[in-house]
Amino acid sequence: MKKKWLGIGMVGLLSVALVGCGDKKEEEHKESSSSSVEQTTKSTKEETKDSKAQSGNQTTKADAAKYVATPEQLNKAFQKKNKGYQLTEVKFETENQTPVYKMEGINSSAKKEVTWVINADKMNKELQRTEENEQENKDHEVLPLKEIKTSPKQAIEIAKKNADTDMKATEWTLKVDDNTPVYSVTFQKDRKNEQNEKEITLTAKDGKVVDSESDFEAESSYDD
Numbered sequence: 001m002k003k004k005w006l007g008i009g010m011v012g013l014l015s016v017a018l019v020g021c022g023d024k025k026e027e028e029h030k031e032s033s034s035s036s037v038e039q040t041t042k043s044t045k046e047e048t049k050d051s052k053a054q055s056g057n058q059t060t061k062a063d064a065a066k067y068v069a070t071p072e073q074l075n076k077a078f079q080k081k082n083k084g085y086q087l088t089e090v091k092f093e094t095e096n097q098t099p100v101y102k103m104e105g106i107n108s109s110a111k112k113e114v115t116w117v118i119n120a121d122k123m124n125k126e127l128q129r130t131e132e133n134e135q136e137n138k139d140h141e142v143l144p145l146k147e148i149k150t151s152p153k154q155a156i157e158i159a160k161k162n163a164d165t166d167m168k169a170t171e172w173t174l175k176v177d178d179n180t181p182v183y184s185v186t187f188q189k190d191r192k193n194e195q196n197e198k199e200i201t202l203t204a205k206d207g208k209v210v211d212s213e214s215d216f217e218a219e220s221s222y223d224d
Helices: 002-056 071-081 152-163
Strands: 086-095 098-106 110-119 122-133 169-177 180-188 197-203 209-214 217-220
Touching: 071 086, 071 098, 071 110, 152 169, 152 180, 152 197, 152 209
Parallel strands: none
Antiparallel strands: 086 098, 086 169, 098 110, 110 122, 169 180, 180 197, 197 209, 209 217
């Protein structure tokens, strides 16, 4: 009888030991699972952080093809608030994630630069205006509006065809170069410091392409 109770006691102790061992293993499994979850969560957070950092290295530039006010429209808007000044240069670009027109003009003694915030072809408000006094304005030629036969929209279409690229136009400029009004259209991807870009220059009189730059290596085709 004593042996029987001893046997039962041993079985009981063995059961308790096994249960204890099972509890310990379950505890270790929980700790391991918890550690794994924490590690996964940490990795996910780090990946998200890296993804955001990479996203932060991108800047969205507006599609210049949607911002194509004519030289006459731009000149009218410029002279409305800058009486006595004649327009010398117009540029469309994206500044601080905002599409803007930048216009320059001169009078007999000063140069003025104006930046307009825009919504498509409608200028919403004047963002900035700077004025510089100059004794001579020989380096600034007034845009001969009557000689400009190519619109910004046409200039972008011609430039894109010549560039043979799937990149969108991000900037365009109209100014006088060597007594000739010309457009310069830039095609670029939406990444900062992106080296893969193209710039096409064409005359505003007849749309003839006169200069092409790709990846900052120029190939000029100006006639002698």
